[in-house]
Amino acid sequence: MRDILEDAQKHIQDGYGRAQAHEKRPLPKRFYNNVEIKQIENGFTVLLDGRGVKTPSKKDLIVPNNELAKELATEWQAQEEEIDASKMPFTRLVNSALEGNENIEEALRDEIIKYASSDLMLYRADSPEGLVQSQEQHWDSALNVLAQKFTVKFLPTIGIVHQAQPEKTLECLKISLEKEDRFILSALMLITSLTGSGLLAIALFNQLINADTAWSAAHVDEDYSNQVWGEDSEAMLRRTKRRIDFDSAVRLLALLG
Numbered sequence: 001m002r003d004i005l006e007d008a009q010k011h012i013q014d015g016y017g018r019a020q021a022h023e024k025r026p027l028p029k030r031f032y033n034n035v036e037i038k039q040i041e042n043g044f045t046v047l048l049d050g051r052g053v054k055t056p057s058k059k060d061l062i063v064p065n066n067e068l069a070k071e072l073a074t075e076w077q078a079q080e081e082e083i084d085a086s087k088m089p090f091t092r093l094v095n096s097a098l099e100g101n102e103n104i105e106e107a108l109r110d111e112i113i114k115y116a117s118s119d120l121m122l123y124r125a126d127s128p129e130g131l132v133q134s135q136e137q138h139w140d141s142a143l144n145v146l147a148q149k150f151t152v153k154f155l156p157t158i159g160i161v162h163q164a165q166p167e168k169t170l171e172c173l174k175i176s177l178e179k180e181d182r183f184i185l186s187a188l189m190l191i192t193s194l195t196g197s198g199l200l201a202i203a204l205f206n207q208l209i210n211a212d213t214a215w216s217a218a219h220v221d222e223d224y225s226n227q228v229w230g231e232d233s234e235a236m237l238r239r240t241k242r243r244i245d246f247d248s249a250v251r252l253l254a255l256l257g
Contacts, residue, residue, distance in 0.1 A: 027082035035077040037069045044069035046076060055095045063094060064183065067255045089248035097186035108185040113174045116198030117165050121217065122156045131224045138217040145208040146199060150176065154199075173202055184256055187249040194218070194246050204250065211250045215243065 032048035043062040046053045046069055053061040053076070063069050075088040085092060100107075121139040125131050143154050150172045157163035177185065184205070191201040195218035204214045216223070219239070226232075 027084055030079050030081055030083055032076075035073050037066065037073050039066070046073045048076065055098050057099055059098050061094065061098065064181075064256065068094070068183075068252065071251065071255070089245045090252070093186060093190060093245070093248055093252060094183070096190075097182045100182060100186075104182050105180070105185055108182070108189045109174060109177045109180075112177065112185070112188055112192050112198045112201060113170055114198070115192050115196070116173055116202065117170055118162065119199045120195070120197040121199055122154060122163065122165070123160055124156055124158050125221075126158045130227075131221065134220050134224055138213075138220050142200060142203050142209055142213070142217055146203050149206060149208055173198075176202065176206075181256075184253060187252045190249040191246060194242050194249075205253055211247065215246060 032051075034047075034049050036047040036050075038045055038047050038052075040062065043064050044066050045060065045062050053072070055061055061072070063072065071090045072094060075091050078087070097104075121135075121143060124135050124139075139156075143156070147153055150169075152169040152172050153166060154169060155163055155165055177188070180188075188201045188205055191204060191214070192198045195201065195214060197214075197218060200209070200214045200217055203209045204211065209217075222235075222239075
């Protein structure tokens with residue numbers, strides 16, 4: 001299972017790490033004029049001058065519906081003289097979903113639940129008071145709606161010493177993801193990694209919270225530090241870029257229903 005997960009993470013790097021690497025080397029020139037969408041036997045694809053788009057490992061880029069294909073086509077059409085992967089978050093996310101092997105769904109489910117079992121929102125500060133209150137305000141509401149939705153309970157703790165969560169809770173959350181495909185699970189995994197919280201990803205997917213609420217909950221500690229010490233401009237720039245990827249994952253979930 002670990003090999004499968006490492007393979008999945010490697011392919012996520014094919015998209016996200018590669019985008020950063022492009023900033024350090026010359027970008028490929030735009031080689032096409034026309035961008036189209038085509039329905040094929042098993043889904044929809046994007047054509048560049050009549051030729052189907054491929055993933056980095058040369059797999060056919062095929063998605064389940066026309067709306068998702070439109071998002072991809074928009075990114076390809078928006079490229080100017082050069083192709084800049086850092087400006088194609090939807091394409092990177094779809095690539096990471098398609099690059100995984102046949103067992104990628106199981107590996108992604110396991111990793112999301114692994115995050116949830118030691119989730120960001122389950123480990124609380126005991127001081128200062130302002131941070132404690134902010135964590136309670138943002139995190140308790142998210143945990144409460146999840147507990148009600150799945151009829152489970154969570155065991156938050158103070159500090160960083162591991163607190164095991166009830167097996168029933170983790171099993172219920174995992175079962176809730178059993179029917180989801182690689183596209184949805186890849187989007188949830190990206191949300192999980194960007195927020196540090198599998199629980200926020202699951203709550204967002206089940207429409208228990210909205211995207212802004214999830215993003216704010218993920219940055220409680222950072223926002224408190226910014227209030228006390230002031231913002232770090234480089235850190236805020238990185239956060240802005242992460243939000244673009246986060247919003248693309250949220251958009252994919254919406255398009256796939």
